[in-house]
Amino acid sequence: MAIKTLQDLFIHELSDIYSAEKQMSKALPRLARAAENPDLEAAFAAHLEETQGQIERIDKVVDLLDIKLKRIKCAAMEGLVEEGKEVIEAVAKGPVRDAALIGGAQKVEHYEIASYGTLCELGKQLGYSDAVKLLKETLAEEKATDEKLTMLAESGANAKAAEA
Amino acid sequence: MAIKTLQDLFIHELSDIYSAEKQMSKALPRLARAAENPDLEAAFAAHLEETQGQIERIDKVVDLLDIKLKRIKCAAMEGLVEEGKEVIEAVAKGPVRDAALIGGAQKVEHYEIASYGTLCELGKQLGYSDAVKLLKETLAEEKATDEKLTMLAESGANAKAAEA
Numbered sequence: 645m646a647i648k649t650l651q652d653l654f655i656h657e658l659s660d661i662y663s664a665e666k667q668m669s670k671a672l673p674r675l676a677r678a679a680e681n682p683d684l685e686a687a688f689a690a691h692l693e694e695t696q697g698q699i700e701r702i703d704k705v706v707d708l709l710d711i712k713l714k715r716i717k718c719a720a721m722e723g724l725v726e727e728g729k730e731v732i733e734a735v736a737k738g739p740v741r742d743a744a745l746i747g748g749a750q751k752v753e754h755y756e757i758a759s760y761g762t763l764c765e766l767g768k769q770l771g772y773s774d775a776v777k778l779l780k781e782t783l784a785e786e787k788a789t790d791e792k793l794t795m796l797a798e799s800g801a802n803a804k805a806a807e808a
Numbered sequence: 809m810a811i812k813t814l815q816d817l818f819i820h821e822l823s824d825i826y827s828a829e830k831q832m833s834k835a836l837p838r839l840a841r842a843a844e845n846p847d848l849e850a851a852f853a854a855h856l857e858e859t860q861g862q863i864e865r866i867d868k869v870v871d872l873l874d875i876k877l878k879r880i881k882c883a884a885m886e887g888l889v890e891e892g893k894e895v896i897e898a899v900a901k902g903p904v905r906d907a908a909l910i911g912g913a914q915k916v917e918h919y920e921i922a923s924y925g926t927l928c929e930l931g932k933q934l935g936y937s938d939a940v941k942l943l944k945e946t947l948a949e950e951k952a953t954d955e956k957l958t959m960l961a962e963s964g965a966n967a968k969a970a971e972a
Contacts, residue, residue, distance in 0.1 A: 647899040653908050656898075660891075720915060723887035727824075734820075735811040744817055747926035751884060754918035758954075762911035765961050790922075797929050 651711075654766045659714040661759045662702050664721035668752060669695045671725045675749065678732045681742045684796055688749070691789055698782045705775045724752050746797045753790040760786060815875075818930045823878040825923045826866050828885035832916060833859045835889045839913065842896045845906045848960055852913070855953055862946045869939045888916050910961045917954040924950060 647653050669692060676688035706713060728748045735741035760783040767776040811817050833856060840852035870877060892912045899905035924947040931940040 647895075647904065647908065650904055650907060653899070653904055653911075656908075657911060719887035719890045720884060720919075721887070723883035723885070726883045731811075735817070740811060740814055740817055743814060743930065744811065744820075747817075747821060747922070747930075750926060751919055751922040754922040755884075755915055758911070758915040758918040761958070762914060762961070765958075766907065766911075794925070794929075797926070 650766060650770055654763065654770060654772075655711050656714065656716075657759065657763050657766065658702060658705065658711075659716050660718045661756065661763065662699070662713055663716055663718040664756065664759065665695055665699050665702065667718065667721045667725055669699065671728060674732070675728060675745055678737065679742055679745055680737050680739065681796070684742050684745065687789075687792055687796060691749075694785055694789070698785065701778050701782055705778055708775050708778075709772060720755055721752070724748070724755060727751075743797065746793050750790055750793050750797075753786050753793065756786045757783065757790065814930060814934055818927065818934060818936075819875050820878065820880075821923065821927050821930065822866060822869065822875075823880050824882045825920065825927065826863070826877055827880055827882040828920065828923065829859055829863050829866065831882065831885045831889055833863065835892060838896070839892060839909055842901065843906055843909055844901050844903065845960070848906050848909065851953075851956055851960060852909075855913075858949055858953070862949065865942050865946055869942055872939050872942075873936060884919055885916070888912070888919060891915075907961065910957050914954055914957050914961075917950050917957065920950045921947065921954065 647656055672688050672692040672695065676685050676692070679685040679688060702713075728745070731741065731744045731748055735744050760779055763779050764776050764783060767773075767779060811820055836852050836856040836859065840849050840856070843849040843852060866877075892909070895905065895908045895912055899908050924943055927943050928940050928947060931937075931943060
């Protein structure tokens with residue numbers, strides 16, 4: 645049994661999202677290139693920069709708590725990244741692909757929202773108030789990105805796709 | 809290019825979540841057995857019943873729109889189910905495992921929230937108002953389940969785990 649305490653679980657969850665963020669930072673340039681809508685392309689580029697900041701924030705949490713992350717690969721994000729690749733292969737560049745990319749990106753955001761939500765709750769129980777403050781900043785960013793993607797879906801991309 | 813129109817994308821997304829729900833309905837009895845907290849066990853049992861209703865709702869959407877689902881396996885849910893199995897292996901039965909199960913279940917709920925959110929938006933653009941009504945019912949259920957899990961995390965399970 646590798647996970648015995650709530651702190652072990654916190655470290656496990658933090659290691660998982662660290663892997664997820666790293667995978668996402670590799671996938672985002674591909675997603676940006678695959679988009680046709682310039683607003684969507686810009687959103688992916690902006691989120692890449694944000695993701696790099698979120699990785700640095702995890703590094704800060706690690707330093708703050710003097711813990712060591714485990715080397716694990718987040719299997720769920722592997723699946724999400726794989727689905728993103730499949731979409732790019734299955735749909736030609738244009739408004740339908742843009743709608744698919746937005747849907748895929750929202751699944752990623754929701755994975756991260758759930759993950760940071762759990763980390764904030766575990767951190768609160770463990771009394772890690774400074775770490776929770778940092779994790780809440782990331783959680784707010786992920787929620788804002790999800791809302792931005794919803795607006796993009798509602799406004800431009802999908803309407804254009806329905807006409808196509 | 810297998811997906812050309814917004815309707816193709818809608819069918820693809822619906823096929824994906826159909827696979828996800830089927831995988832989840834297989835995983836939920838295992839999650840219920842793995843839980844120690846009786847409230848959490850009951851929540852998983854209730855969600856299994858709900859999931860079966862959600863699968864039937866997808867069948868209704870398929871009938872309504874006279875479409876045919878594709879046989880695909882949702883890779884992201886495969887990853888999420890795999891992570892659930894790993895947690896059960898890595899953590900002994902008790903409050904820490906319960907906290908881990910809640911976190912994992914919330915990732916699943918958020919995957920489904922993102923997926924049904926996209927389906928509702930695509931359906932709206934395509935003028936599928938009756939189908940969207942059904943999909944919105946499921947979306948509301950997934951959000952309610954997520955909130956129930958948050959309450960369980962805040963109230964009992966994690967606090968007990970911090971004491972352990």
